[in-house]
Structures are given as structure tokens and as C-alpha cells.
Amino acid sequence: MNRLEVLKLFMVEEKRTKSSLRQLSAVVWSQLKMMLAYKSWLIMDLLSTFASVVMYYFVGMQVDPTRLSQSGWGTSYLAFSLVGVATSNYLWACLTRLSHSIQHEIRGGTLETIAVTPINMFIFFIGLTARGYLVSLIYLVGVFTVGVYGLGAKLSFTPQSLFLFITLFVLMLVSNQALGLVAAGIIMVYKRGDPLVFILAAVNEFLAGVLYPLELLKRFPAVQLLSMLFPYTYALDGMRRVLILGASILDLKVLTDIVVLGVFSIMLVPLGLKTLAWGYNRIRREGTTSSY
Amino acid sequence: MNTAVETENLTKYFKGDGGKERIVAVDHVSLSIREGEFFGLLGPNGAGKTTLIKILCTLVIPDEGTARVAGFDVVKDAEKVRECIGWLHGETGGRALYWRLSARDNLKFYAYLQNIPKDVARRRIDALLEFFELDKDADRLVKDFSTGMKMRVMLARTLLSNAPILLMDEPTVGLDATGAIETRRLLQALCRELHKTIVFTTHNIFEAERLCDRIAVMNKGRVIAVDTPLRLSEITRKYMGVEVRFRGSAEEAVRILEGLRVVKRIISVESEEDHTVIRAEVRDEEQALSEIPKVFSLNGLRTIGVQVALPNLEEVFLSLTDEEK
Ligand SMILES: Nc1ncnc2c1ncn2[C@@H]1O[C@H](COP(=O)(O)OP(=O)(O)OP(=O)(O)O)[C@@H](O)[C@H]1O
Numbered sequence A: 001m002n003r004l005e006v007l008k009l010f011m012v013e014e015k016r017t018k019s020s021l022r023q024l025s026a027v028v029w030s031q032l033k034m035m036l037a038y039k040s041w042l043i044m045d046l047l048s049t050f051a052s053v054v055m056y057y058f059v060g061m062q063v064d065p066t067r068l069s070q071s072g073w074g075t076s077y078l079a080f081s082l083v084g085v086a087t088s089n090y091l092w093a094c095l096t097r098l099s100h101s102i103q104h105e106i107r108g109g110t111l112e113t114i115a116v117t118p119i120n121m122f123i124f125f126i127g128l129t130a131r132g133y134l135v136s137l138i139y140l141v142g143v144f145t146v147g148v149y150g151l152g153a154k155l156s157f158t159p160q161s162l163f164l165f166i167t168l169f170v171l172m173l174v175s176n177q178a179l180g181l182v183a184a185g186i187i188m189v190y191k192r193g194d195p196l197v198f199i200l201a202a203v204n205e206f207l208a209g210v211l212y213p214l215e216l217l218k219r220f221p222a223v224q225l226l227s228m229l230f231p232y233t234y235a236l237d238g239m240r241r242v243l244i245l246g247a248s249i250l251d252l253k254v255l256t257d258i259v260v261l262g263v264f265s266i267m268l269v270p271l272g273l274k275t276l277a278w279g280y281n282r283i284r285r286e287g288t289t290s291s292y
Numbered sequence B: 001m002n003t004a005v006e007t008e009n010l011t012k013y014f015k016g017d018g019g020k021e022r023i024v025a026v027d028h029v030s031l032s033i034r035e036g037e038f039f040g041l042l043g044p045n046g047a048g049k050t051t052l053i054k055i056l057c058t059l060v061i062p063d064e065g066t067a068r069v070a071g072f073d074v075v076k077d078a079e080k081v082r083e084c085i086g087w088l089h090g091e092t093g094g095r096a097l098y099w100r101l102s103a104r105d106n107l108k109f110y111a112y113l114q115n116i117p118k119d120v121a122r123r124r125i126d127a128l129l130e131f132f133e134l135d136k137d138a139d140r141l142v143k144d145f146s147t148g149m150k151m152r153v154m155l156a157r158t159l160l161s162n163a164p165i166l167l168m169d170e171p172t173v174g175l176d177a178t179g180a181i182e183t184r185r186l187l188q189a190l191c192r193e194l195h196k197t198i199v200f201t202t203h204n205i206f207e208a209e210r211l212c213d214r215i216a217v218m219n220k221g222r223v224i225a226v227d228t229p230l231r232l233s234e235i236t237r238k239y240m241g242v243e244v245r246f247r248g249s250a251e252e253a254v255r256i257l258e259g260l261r262v263v264k265r266i267i268s269v270e271s272e273e274d275h276t277v278i279r280a281e282v283r284d285e286e287q288a289l290s291e292i293p294k295v296f297s298l299n300g301l302r303t304i305g306v307q308v309a310l311p312n313l314e315e316v317f318l319s320l321t322d323e324e325k
């Protein structure tokens, strides 16, 4: 191929139609393709999923079931922990994935190369979260499958409970992703604080009661109060009521969880979007869209 | 003829280290670049070339003044600007690619972001990969590429969208001699045959001279001269300088040299292991070569050698700044 032949290809103006959907799918496609380039990592992740569920199974055999039933959560610790373990990966994905990915793009210099193309940066940021969501989905399906079919955990999967579960689950994603946007906006500007978000996510995971009934926190009112600041606490409570206890839409506690999550979402989504836009404009003012 | 890039008093401040000092990276720059012009930005490290280019491609928001690219304001109409530009940042040394994607996938990804139809994208990607001699390695991950190969992927990516305005920040950095020549020829052809506007930065005065219709010389954020290469090289040719090596007090030597009529300006004072080297711009080389050793020995300084010194870029820039004052 010589210069003239290359030139010829550029002589014709092609027609372009801007399609945000095509751009978004390109971002998701590239993210997944890069993820698959780390094959060993993927296999490790799947193995550890399996290992952790089996571990909870054995932990569950040691746990005194009366403690659990006194708190009103039935008698199976496996079922109890399963709901937490299956969904907590999404908590991490929502809170940490975007800020982490953006940092990565800034350090690699690729954020700038995207920012000079006609893609809307929000579309790009949405695409960056896709990978976390997908991995978490594999994890969720894996954990439930191993737990329910492999180890015999009893969960209620009726159409109604599934519908309620999905409702609570989506609200959990929306409210926590909004928090993730806030984190991303701030970290984009200050370039540090990534570990802080990880600590926050870990504290959140712990306080929301992924592995124990929140009723145990009664002895520490301050801690219990703190746990009520996190959307995940309500989501987990609701999802457990639905899947373990088979609670219906008429259950006042489930309804409360849904309403609280809704309020969280309505408040946090605008805040998240504003913070992200603020962060992105700020780094363009400071000239820190890349850092080598 | 239409204007492709126009800036008016464009200014950008950055916070310095520690946040106290303010750096003026781009200082009231007013430029007008015509459509189809090959325009060079030349200047020493830290002159503000990259910052200026980044403002033009909407990556950096300016503090004062305005800039229009293809008729669109870079702040208010940033998205429109992005549809008309291709940008390359050679200084990144090939880092600004997705290392975990193959060369082809990198290009494919950008083609989608640029809304290029699928078949057009495929043909162009194949052609560019072949032109940049990457066709054999097209499906290998970029992380295993050499710096020059990465640079070529970046070049292909910049050209892919067929943008009318190309903002090329050091496009030949990291390329071997033939690669650099081929790239220059391609850029030249894109400009001459396809009437693309090319704004490019370089430290290489010869590269700039050969390619550009006009060159803007930048120093400390300011554009100190805009002219054709011919006119600028006349200034370079007028430059005369010498280099003196001696033993003895450096302060004393500087004082003496500053007192000589033939010396125009001291450029640099550097101490080597057991002697000192002073470079100076002079009014007459012959006269300086004979006069300096004499005056030095009268003052007890031992001259080791005096010779004519070819100007480096910085000296030419300084000379230009001086004339401007
Ligand atoms: N994000 C930033 N924050 C603070 N200072 C910056 C930033 N970017 C650039 N600068 C400063 O602005 C000035 C201009 O830098 P710029 O990178 O534009 O120069 P340049 O002409 O491209 O230099 P080079 O030839 O080394 O590439 C320098 O003093 C630099 O230190």
C-alpha cells in the first residue's frame, strides 16, 4: 500500500450518523475484550466464587441456628449468607468500578484519546461500568446456582418474590451507582482516594450485614445508626425478606425498604451526575486529563 | 480562503508545584491558521505547544481569550469541534493506546466512536495498517509492540476519521528514520492533495522548515514570531556564536565578556570537571575568536579553547525574544 492508494481512500467523504448506542456498545465491547485478555484472572475469579460459597456452607454448619431464628431469619445460615454474598459484588462494582476505571484511563492516557472523539463522555463512563456489572452478574448467578442446587439452600423463587427481588435489586444498583458517580467525580480530580473508596465499600459491606443479622448490632446503637445511612442495608433487608421469608408486597418492612431506596435514588442520582460533570470539567481546567 | 483555526488572546494558567505560583502556559496567543495550511509550532521544552494544542482539541479549557476550530468555539461548541479534528500526542510515546487490545481492535474501537460506517472503517483500517507496515502484527496485543510500532498505531488512529483538521503534537517522535520520512511525506500529501489543515509541533527546526507553510515560534507561553520558514531561517543564519573553554573564575570571565563590544549576550555558563564553558552570541565571529583569548590572558584566565558554536534551537529562540524586546 503506497501513499497514493491511502490518499484515495480518504478522498471520499462518507456519510456519518451519530449513534450513541453504537458508541456505547463499542466501549462495552472493548472493555470485555480487554477483560478476556486476562484469562488466568477470569478463571481465578470463578474458582474463588465457588470456594467462598462452599466456605459459607461450612461456616453455616458451625453457626447456632437459634441465634438466626431469634432474629427472625429462619434456620439456614447458608440461605441467609447466600443472599448477601451473591449481591455484595454488585455493591463493590457500583461503588468502586467507575472511579477505578477512570483513574486507569487517566494514567494510561487513553481518557484523552476518547475525549477528543465525538462520543458524549457520559456514554463513555456508562460503558466503563459495564465490565463490573457483567462480572458481578456471573458471580450472582454462580453463587445462587451453587448455593441452591449444589448445597440445597432453600430460597423462595416464586414470580412474586422474583419480581420484588428484582425491584429491590435495581433500586440498590441505582442508588449505589449514584454514590459511585460521586466517588468517581471526586477521585478524578484529586487522583487519590481510590483506597478510601475501597475502605468505604468494605465498611458498607460489613455494616449492611452481609454475613450476620443486623439485629446483632442492637448492642451498639451508634454502629446500627451508621448502618442505616447505606442504601445497601435496606436492599439486603428487603431481598432477604422476599427470598428467605417469602414476604409479599403487602409486607410493611419490604415496602419501607423500597420507599427508602427510592428516596435514596432520587436524591443521589442528580448529586452523582453533578459531581461527575464537575470532576470532568475540573480536570479539563487543571490540565490533568492524563498523568504519566 | 477560510480560517481553520483562530485564537484571540488565548491564555491558560496552571497552578505550579505547591499550588502557590501561577504558571502561564499559554500567554495571550493570537493566531490565524488558514484552511489547507501546514502550520508548525516550534519552541523549547515548556514553551506551551502541547497546552495550546490541547486547548484546540477541547481537552484543556482556557482561562482567557477565545479559540475557534473549523468555525466552532472550543468551549461552547466542543462536541462540534471534536467532529472536525484528529489529534495525536507523540510525547506519550505510544502509551495512549489500549495495550490489552490488538492494533486492529484499537482502530476498530475508535472507528465506532467516530461514527464511521462499518465497511468504510474496515477498508481504511486495512489500508492504514498496511501503510504503516503493521499488517503482519495487526492482531497482536499492542502491549507487545515496540515504541515505534505503537506510534504508528497512534498515527493510523489519528488519520482514520479523515478529519479536515489534524492537530499533531510531535508526530514523528519515536519513529526510525524511514518511518519519520514516510510519515512526513504522508502528512505533506494529506495537506497538499486533500487540502487538510495540519497544525504540528516539533523541537526539530529542520523538520519544521521542510514541511511548514508557516511556523510560529513559541517561548514561555508566548508566540514570539510567526513567519515562513524562509524568513525564519534568515534569522537563524544571521546568528553568530562562540564557545570558550577556560580555567579560572567564572564570575570574572562573565564580567569581562559582558564588557566586550563584540559579545552580544551570554547564553550559558557551565562548569566541567576542571574548567568552565561559556557560550555567547557575538556580533562578529572572527573578531570574537581573536579578542577573547587576549583579554582573558590579560586578566589571568587561562583559555583552553575558543571555537565557533552552531546555534541550538534555544539560542535562536532567545535571539528572537531579544530582538522582539
Ligand atoms: N497540567 C499542568 N499543570 C501544571 N502545569 C502544567 C500542566 N501542563 C503543563 N504545565 C506547564 O505549562 C508549561 C507549558 O507546558 P507544555 O507541555 O504546553 O509545553 P511544550 O511546549 O509542549 O513542551 P515540550 O516541548 O516539553 O513538550 C510548562 O511550564 C509546564 O510545566
Ligand SMILES: [Mg+2]
Pocket: B049, B050, B051, B091, B169
Ligand atoms: Mg509538548
